[in-house]
Amino acid sequence: MEKVRRYSPKREAILACLRSTDSHPAAEWVYAQLKPSIPDLSLATVYRNLAQFRQDGSVTVIGNVNGEERYDADTHPHSHFICRSCGKVADLPMSRVEMPDTAALGRTDSCSVTFYGCCNACLEKKKA
Amino acid sequence: MEKVRRYSPKREAILACLRSTDSHPAAEWVYAQLKPSIPDLSLATVYRNLAQFRQDGSVTVIGNVNGEERYDADTHPHSHFICRSCGKVADLPMSRVEMPDTAALGRTDSCSVTFYGCCNACLEKKKA
């Protein structure tokens, strides 16, 4: 038997927070955003709910940027640009990817395309 | 002044180990492989050298699979298939990717295409 999902205002707030930004935040950031308005929020709750969202597909993980897992509430397939310097993650339209033959390997569920580089802000900083 | 790179048999062994496999290993795996033949090898040395290889581009990082950073000594551009279940990483020929316009974002240095799914071995296990 699977667990019944029960309503929780905190879970709602966490998901709303994720959906309100395009900064592809980490758990800590979400926590910092909500803490002022929900003073008794625990970081553990953020992690627990993020794990749930991940399971049921309401959020996806961009990957690990500078040691932190970054989340995205936009589940439409799209690519990302990650600045190796400051960790900024920007959205890009999904590139058309020529799917290689993966039949021999297993069942392919998803595809992620990530472009790495140095964002303009960091390029400026380096010049100075 | 930049540091002079000095010869080290351990560094050589670590790189050789990485080059001898296509399993895209984690640091711990490399350590376990070499420990028998180099009993006084320290895990810290493996990490330190991996960081160096990464800096000078002799290895690339596939990403974080099940909490472990996975390395690849094949630096030719290619894609990967990662099994979400067992963490196996397989090589794929580089898919042709239609590069979106990233000029407004910054300088793009590299691109990584990863396919996620469930490998045949894990699919079998689930059936049973």
Place this chain on the structure above:
DNA sequence: ATACAAATGCAAACAATAATCATTAGCAGC
């Protein structure tokens, strides 16, 4: 051979995340 800095082993430090456990609070049935 000598000197100097790079490389290392070891252990302790770190940091992000997960787990534990006692408490709180949805919500279904009465």
Place this chain on the structure above:
DNA sequence: GCTGCTAATGATTATTGTTTGCATTTGTAT
């Protein structure tokens, strides 16, 4: 509205991959 069950939570601790500090070893230029 109560009651009972159990999901959700807060606070704290544990876990674990990785990094760092420091004393020692070792490569190498002179």
